Every structure is written in C-alpha cells, then in structure tokens.
Amino acid sequence: MHWAFRQADSLWRSQRRGAHDALNSKTAKEYFRYQETESIIMLDQMPTTPENFIDHFQRASTSLTLSIVYGWPPILDSAHPSVLHIDRFSRQLLVAAAPGPFWVELEYFKWMKYLPRWMCAWRRNAENAFSHDSMILEGLCGDVQKQIDAGDETKCVAGKLLKVLEHAGNTFEAAWNCASIYEAGAETTSGQLAWFTQAMILYPETQRIAQVELDCIVGPDRLPSFDDYNNLPYIRAIVKEILRWRGVVSLGVPHKLSQDDHYEGYLLPKDTVCFVNIWSLHRNTVVYGHDSEHFNPGRFLDVDGKLDSSIPDTRDEGHFSYGFRKRICAGRHVANNSLFIHIAFLLWAFNISPEINAHGSPNLPDPFQCIEGLTTADVADIVAQVKAGHGSLFDGQR
Numbered sequence: 045m046h047w048a049f050r051q052a053d054s055l056w057r058s059q060r061r062g063a064h065d066a067l068n069s070k071t072a073k074e075y076f077r078y079q080e081t082e083s084i085i086m087l088d089q090m091p092t093t094p095e096n097f098i099d100h101f102q103r104a105s106t107s108l109t110l111s112i113v114y115g116w117p118p119i120l121d122s123a124h125p126s127v128l129h130i131d132r133f134s135r136q137l138l139v140a141a142a143p144g145p146f147w148v149e150l151e152y153f154k155w156m157k158y159l160p161r162w163m164c165a166w167r168r169n170a171e172n173a174f175s176h177d178s179m180i181l182e183g184l185c186g187d188v189q190k191q192i193d194a195g196d197e198t199k200c201v202a203g204k205l206l207k208v209l210e211h212a213g214n215t216f217e218a219a220w221n222c223a224s225i226y227e228a229g230a231e232t233t234s235g236q237l238a239w240f241t242q243a244m245i246l247y248p249e250t251q252r253i254a255q256v257e258l259d260c261i262v263g264p265d266r267l268p269s270f271d272d273y274n275n276l277p278y279i280r281a282i283v284k285e286i287l288r289w290r291g292v293v294s295l296g297v298p299h300k301l302s303q304d305d306h307y308e309g310y311l312l313p314k315d316t317v318c319f320v321n322i323w324s325l326h327r328n329t330v331v332y333g334h335d336s337e338h339f340n341p342g343r344f345l346d347v348d349g350k351l352d353s354s355i356p357d358t359r360d361e362g363h364f365s366y367g368f369r370k371r372i373c374a375g376r377h378v379a380n381n382s383l384f385i386h387i388a389f390l391l392w393a394f395n396i397s398p399e400i401n402a403h404g405s406p407n408l409p410d411p412f413q414c415i416e417g418l419t420t421a422d423v424a425d426i427v428a429q430v431k432a433g434h435g436s437l438f439d440g441q442r
C-alpha cells in the first residue's frame with residue numbers, strides 16, 4: 045500500500061518512475077507558483093494567531109501537497125478536514141511503522157495471525173483504518189479520473205500516475221500511490237519548519253545573518269521569490285542545516301533485508317528489519333566538525349560564502365535526512381524548494397523570538413510565542429498588494 049514500505053518489485057519501479065517524472069528537479073520548478081502562494085497565505089494569516097504557528101505550517105504543507113498531487117486550489121483553513129485527515133493518517137503510520145503492536149503478527153509472533161479477529165484489537169484497528177483511508181483516497185483519485193475522462197488537461201501528480209498505472213489496470217494502487225506522496229510530503233515539511241522555528245529561537249545570531257542577507261538581496265519593498273534563489277546562499281544553508289540538525293525522520297524508514305547480509309562480523313539474516321541511525325550520522329564530528337551538536341548553517345558555506353555541501357553519498361544534499369540511494373526521498377526537490385521559500389518569507393517578514401515571562405526572562409524553548417513582531421510595518425501592505433495581483437490563485441479555494 046504505502047510505497048515507502050514496499051519491496052523494490054516491478055510495481056514499485058513503475059511507481060517510482062511515475063513519481064520521478066512528477067517530482068524531479070526540473071518538474072519541481074512547475075510548483076514554484078503554488079509554493080509562493082502558500083507562503084503569501086502564511087504571511088497573511090500568521091500575525092493574527094502567531095502562537096498557532098505549527099497549525100499555519102501544517103496548513104501550508106498540506107495545501108501545497110494537495111495542489112501538487114490532486115490539483116486542488118489552496119485551502120485556507122488550518123482546521124480543514126484534509127489537514128486533520130493527513131495529521132491522523134501520519135500519526136497512524138508512525139505508530140504502525142514503529143516496533144510495537146502492529147509488528148506482532150508480521151515478525152516475531154507469527155502464530156498470532158491464527159487468532160480470531162475478536163481477540164486482536166491491533167488487527168481490527170488496522171483494518172478499520174485501512175478501509176476508511178482507502179475510501180477517502182480512492183475518492184480523491186476518482187475526482188482526478190473524472191477530470192481526465194472529461195478530457196481536461198490535468199498536470200497534477202495523480203493525473204500523471206493514473207496514466208502510468210492505467211496500463212497496469214490498477215487504480216486502487218494509484219490511489220494509495222498518490223496518498224503515499226500526499227502523506228510523505230505534508231507532515232515532513234511542516235515538521236521541519238517547526239524545528240526551524242526552534243533553531244531561530246535558540247540561535248538568534250543565525251536569524252540576524254539571514255535577515256541581513258534578505259535585506260541586501262530582497263530589500264523591504266517586495267516579497268522574496270524563487271528568482272532570488274541563487275543569491276540567498278545563507279537561506280539555502282539554513283535549509284540544509286535544519287535537515288541535518290533536526291531531521292524529522294531521524295531513524296529513516298525501516299526496511300527489511302531481501303537477503304542475508306554481513307556487517308562488522310555480524311550476520312543479519314534475510315527479513316531482518318533495519319533502521320539507519322541518521323541522527324548519529326549527523327553528529328559525526330569527523331564529517332561535520334566539533335560543533336555538530338549545534339545549529340550552524342555556516343558549515344555548508346565556503347570561505348567566499350558560497351554553498352558547499354560536498355559530503356559523500358548525499359547526492360549534494362549535505363545530509364542523510366532524505367534517505368539513501370535508490371530509495372532516496374522522491375520529493376526532496378519539492379521539499380527543499382518549499383523550505384527555502386517559506387523560510388525566506390518568514391525571516392523577511394518576522395522576527396522570531398521567545399516569549400518573555402513575568403520575571404523578564406525568555407521562555408526557552410517551549411512553551412513559547414514564536415513571533416514577536418513584523419520586521420517592517422509595510423509587510424501587511426505588501427502582502428495585500430501581492431494577493432490582489434495573484435487573484436486567480438486565491439479563487440475557488442476549498
């Protein structure tokens with residue numbers, strides 16, 4: 045079902061090909077417009093309820109993924125049923141993927157699969173969640189299929205995958221395949237933004253360096269955009285460092301060995317479930333230096349301030365948060381772009397600082413009010429002008 049956990053068989057290969065077509069570095073540029081729109085909405089809404097910053101991040105990430113995967117217009121409400129659904133779906137997945145009740149039948153107590161259903165709460169929960177989710181996901185894909193049948197040109201990922209998988213005659217797989225992208229893309233990006241907020245509070249000097257860069261390149265009279273990408277190396281270094289310092293998938297995605305393997309004299313038998321300790325790799329002082337525990341975007345810049353992420357085996361990412369080799373995250377270009385533009389917008393518009401408590405000292409790091417103030421009084425005006433210019437993108441919201 046969820047193809048991040050699927051064996052690398054022929055169906056996985058065709059899904060991966062479809063996802064590559066839809067999410068590769070070149071195609072990812074087609075989504076710039078959506079990503080900028082989500083940043084504008086975030087800037088517009090954040091000052092009203094800055095304490096709910098995580099809700100704003102979740103709304104933006106879910107809305108973007110729905111646009112990319114199913115071609116939806118932006119959703120504006122962080123309590124929209126789709127935001128809540130993706131949140132519940134991801135939590136279920138985390139529980140199912142972690143060693144625990146859902147592994148009993150699969151791995152260690154195989155005899156338990158012969159127990160009657162009424163004795164197995166884990167099986168009932170999994171089956172109920174599966175039927176419920178399948179219904180929602182098939183509905184989402186079904187809407188796209190109707191558009192295709194009506195002859196509408198749809199550029200969304202679901203449209204592309206439905207065409208690829210049509211040959212295999214497997215629309216149910218297409219529904220789960222799209223859902224895997226939808227799920228993989230939403231919570232991860234918003235989680236990274238939450239860690240970004242914490243980094244800005246704990247390392248205010250990095251926030252100031254980034255804001256000086258934004259002042260020089262963007263200035264106060266317009267919003268940042270992807271056209272500034274090459275001229276904002278420090279913001280791009282922040283993206284890499286957030287993923288290294290506090291990657292949201294710090295133990296990777298568990299995979300089963302397809303054959304016996306040997307590591308440092310140990311036999312790892314076929315079917316062993318393996319995790320990669322990415323957290324530990326990111327604290328390797330030989331690779332990242334003696335300050336590897338700390339948040340320091342400067343580690344990704346050379347002496348001329350240019351981006352330098354030449355860490356072996358990371359496909360130029362400079363970290364392992366997107367996984368490895370043929371299973372590497374299919375959406376990493378989209379994720380990097382989202383993080384870049386959201387972070388540029390947030391630091392252009394706001395100072396992120398901790399709440400000061402009744403004793404005059406900051407509440408670090410939690411609980412905290414993250415947004416203390418706008419960097420310039422004109423932010424609201426500029427956002428309003430840009431929203432007016434982007435009129436069509438804000439039409440037909442769900």
Ligand code: HEM
Nearest residue numbers: 047048228229232233293297366367368371373374375379
């Ligand atoms: C900061 C955000 C993200 C992080 C940290 C992240 C991380 C990961 C990791 C660790 C994997 C598993 C790699 C493995 O199996 O070893 C993965 C797989 C995947 N990710 Fe991401 N991801 C992010 C965002 C996205 C986005 C935005 C999308 C899509 C729009 C996406 C789509 C996928 C897909 C489809 C897979 C399954 C690939 C496969 O098994 O072949 N991810 N991601």
